[in-house]
Amino acid sequence: MASQFERQDNLLEDCVNSLKTCKELIETHLDGPERAGELSQLEAIVKDYCLLSFNASKSSEACREVLDYFNNESTDHDVDIDELYNTKLASKKQAFSGNYPEEEIWKEVFMGVRDREIEEVEQGTSQDDATEYEEMGDSIFCSNVFTPPVDPISKMVIQNPYKSKKCGHIYDYKFILQYIKSRKSKAQCPYIGCNNGSISVDQLVKDQETQSKIENYQRNTNTESD
Numbered sequence: 001m002a003s004q005f006e007r008q009d010n011l012l013e014d015c016v017n018s019l020k021t022c023k024e025l026i027e028t029h030l031d032g033p034e035r036a037g038e039l040s041q042l043e044a045i046v047k048d049y050c051l052l053s054f055n056a057s058k059s060s061e062a063c064r065e066v067l068d069y070f071n072n073e074s075t076d077h078d079v080d081i082d083e084l085y086n087t088k089l090a091s092k093k094q095a096f097s098g099n100y101p102e103e104e105i106w107k108e109v110f111m112g113v114r115d116r117e118i119e120e121v122e123q124g125t126s127q128d129d130a131t132e133y134e135e136m137g138d139s140i141f142c143s144n145v146f147t148p149p150v151d152p153i154s155k156m157v158i159q160n161p162y163k164s165k166k167c168g169h170i171y172d173y174k175f176i177l178q179y180i181k182s183r184k185s186k187a188q189c190p191y192i193g194c195n196n197g198s199i200s201v202d203q204l205v206k207d208q209e210t211q212s213k214i215e216n217y218q219r220n221t222n223t224e225s226d
């Protein structure tokens with residue numbers, strides 16, 4: 001049974017890797033409306049995968065609980081397995097949040113942006129503050145090497161990452177600030193296909209986790225090229 005869970009994880013990881021490749025190809029070879037169209041299609045697929053993965057993990061949990069039940073010597077073994085499974089599954093009340101940017105698959109595909117403008121990296125000024133951030137768990141989807149995210153407005157590697165609390169997208173503070181000021185109430189998240197239709201300054205929080213990763217990355221790259 002354990003190997004079946006593993007196979008499921010591996011399959012999902014393969015799918016996620018294909019989606020990442022897809023995104024890279026779109027960004028490398030397409031422009032304008034064609035690119036936007038393909039990216040929004042890709043987003044729809046990634047959303048499906050997020051939901052699929054959520055449901056799969058719920059049924060895996062229910063399966064494990066059924067196994068545990070039957071492995072326990074003292075339990076009543078005349079119980080109907082299907083019924084028990086359905087009861088266990090139903091007990092997992094927690095519904096899918098629909099907050100895709102918080103899902104591991106989404107983060108993996110859309111936020112570990114592969115950077116083609118590495119030569120533009122400059123040593124960022126470190127800006128420490130005590131802003132809290134969520135830890136990204138050591139899930140199978142986070143095993144890939146970090147590449148610094150690119151700001152959607154300036155198209156340059158982000159130096160001072162701020163994150164929208166609403167959609168989870170990351171921007172360079174300087175550019176998102178200019179953008180919001182210039183569009184005022186009409187500002188929407190500049191990531192193609194994002195459904196966050198109104199973005200404001202009070203929605204932005206310092207993304208300390210990404211900041212640390214960028215600094216680490218830049219430190220390592222600089223050491224290698226010396």
Ligand SMILES: [Zn+2]
Pocket residue numbers: 164167168169189190191194195196
């Ligand atoms: Zn967004």
